[in-house]
Amino acid sequence: MKCYYTTNSPYARKVRVAAHEKGVSDQVEWQAITREERAEIVPGINPLVKVPSAVLDSGAPLLDSPVICAYVDSLSNDRKLIPDEGDERWAVLTLEALGDGLGEAVIAASQEDQRPDGERSQAVVDRQKGKAENALATLDKQAGDFNDRPLMGEIAVACALGYMEFRDVMPNWRETFPALAAWYTEILKRESFVLSDPS
Template identity: 40%
Template sequence: MKITASAASPYVRKAIACAIARGIDNQLERWTIATTDPVLSESNPLGKIPTLITDQGVALFDSPVICEYLDSIGSAPPLFPAAGPARWAALRLQALGDGILDASQPRRREIALPQDEGRIGYINLQRGKVARALDVLEKEVASLGPLKTIGDIAVACALGYLDFRFANEPWRPGHPKLEAWYASVEGLPPMAKTVPSA
């Protein structure tokens, strides 16, 4: 298998963290390619990362699909629980983590552009989404575990991304329980081996 590599992408980080949690990261070849490269578009018409090419040559995208595929390989306990309440809880946490990323990545791009009323409104809208998600996670921190589900990994990657790209907007104040949870998991292999870099 090979996966598009980016040391800065939180979505790539999430996929590789899943592979590490499953004990199959040694089966992943890192594929460095620009999103503008036509070779990537041939595999993924959206031209986005992560893209994973299976051993059978099938291109999978994006991170939720890739993570679920990786969860089907190997013999480690599943990151995606079987059908039932535990599965919905894990998927909901994944949606919260991915939602933080979905609101943060475009906001980062918008901040770099000339500011006008519309752009400022958009930035504030995205910032509000992140703030509300953090508040929910603080209230529901008991549902988070030691990176045993896709939800745990997605939330950890989202918090790591906020540290990486928005250090000037610290998320820890007002979220002491979430801060304590993150401190308990950031040193575990799925996170420690995937620390982002520019």
């Protein structure tokens, strides 16, 4: 598989972290691209022109980080990131969706906030930050139950938090959500996160 990514995309970071945590990173051909290259290269793979986008050895496209991460997880039976069945499978996928949704909200808030005066809608910024705040409150309650070895849910949450801090979208979140912040401080020490730090 060849995977195209930009270095600060939280969704692409999920794939990079997942591959590292699985120990299959060397089975993927990684291609870091700029935003300009994304516009040139990615439409041929993904009509939505988003990263991550991947191409299998067969030439078939693989789109969207949950699908690409599930593929990465299928490359080996060791260190499964998505349980095969049972309640745990749905809990992991739901936590991944919540992490991805937090990422969406902070990206939308940050993009709207960067628009010039007169074009920016404060209502849109506030609505997206409200979603982020609700997600953080839910995650703060769940953080004590997070898996010690991160599975796909924890990886998605940490990648979204990484982007949120990178863009400084919710400046005081660590004080407001201390349990989540304490967990996040620890997960950032893992090699997979150090190597994929967006800064």
